[in-house]
Amino acid sequence: MTLGAILLATLAAGIGSVWVADVLLRVGFGHGSAGRAQQGLLSLAAGALLSTAFLHLLPEAFASSIAPQHLFTTLLVGIVFFFLLTKAELWHHGHEHAQPPQVQSLHPVHHADEHEAHDHAHAHGHAHHHHHPGTGWSLLTGDSVHCFGDGVLIASAFLADIRLGLIAAVSVLAHEVPHHMGDLVVMGQGRHRRVAMLKVSLAGAVTALGGVAGYFLVGQLQQWLPFFLVVACSSFIYVALSDLIPQLQKRLSPSQTLVQVLWLVLGIVLVAVVSSLAHSGHDHDHDHAGHTHVEHAPAHEHEHEHEHEHEHEHDEHGDDHEHAHGATDAH
DSSP states (O other): OHHHHHHHHHHHIIIHHHHHHHHHHHTTSGGGGGGHHHHHHHHHHHHHHHIIIIIHHHHHHSSSSSSSHHHHHHHHHHHHHHHHHHHHTSSOOOOHHSOOOHHHHOOOOOOGGHHHHHHHHHHHHHHHHHHHHHHHHHHHHHHHHHHHHHHHHHHHHHHHOOOHHHHHHHHHHHHHHHHHHHHHHHHHHTTTTTHHHHHHHHHHHHHHHHHHHHHHHHHTTGGHHHHHHHHHHHHHHHIIIIHHHHHHHHOOHHHHHHHHHHHHHHHHHHHHHHHHHHHHHHHHHHHHHHHHHHHHHHHHHHHHHHHHHHHHHHHHHHHHHHHHHHHHHHH
């Protein structure tokens, strides 16, 4: 049951996010003025990851008997660990490399910032040229490592609670959609769109492998489950604060800033809705089990009443015996 749920969730987060990204690109996300919507997806993903980490994974971990200091230490070590992986280019996030050039020039730039903007755009153009011809497989390798780690984290959440696993899977899905949009743009230019779709989908499928590995690994280390949840938190927090939010730190008009904040809040609301729906399903199952118990209650009460009547008859028999014995003595 749990393993099946992990497989479905990891496939949805891994491969499903690639398909959603492809559909969004086909309808125009990330091109021209629609690039703002892609920025909105980054805000939504950041909100979903942060709310999952702080409102669900961390409370679940701290509900254990492990000392908070040990869990906070694990959180700190996890953040530093993912930072080192990023520096080693093992934990590859391609948003900043892979967004279309149109997205980078959406907003007007003041004269004082023109030189900086030119250098920024030149760096992104160089990144496109660098990744597409020679390092496509390197990008996919980084994506595969990333997806495998996501699968392990999703499996850890499912082993703690199915509701928590669903929330983690939705957060990973929200994060992977803009990520894979960038991958498809970088690798799918020209006539290579279908090939890029296949390659990125295979990388996304590694999420399921991570889920199966996490199921057996974490399942053998149940006493360490709170630490696995904290590691998942450190991953979500690091991705949101170091990868997603910095891309949103741009000079925007008040209305554009408001839209960005609304997307962020929408990510938090999305996680809350998924949590509520999963919790309602859990309560329904619990109520069904309770109803089954009540149906058996009358039989139990009948047996209890039968025993009570038997004891009452026994007491009356004893009283009659004592009365007869007293009459004999009187005689």
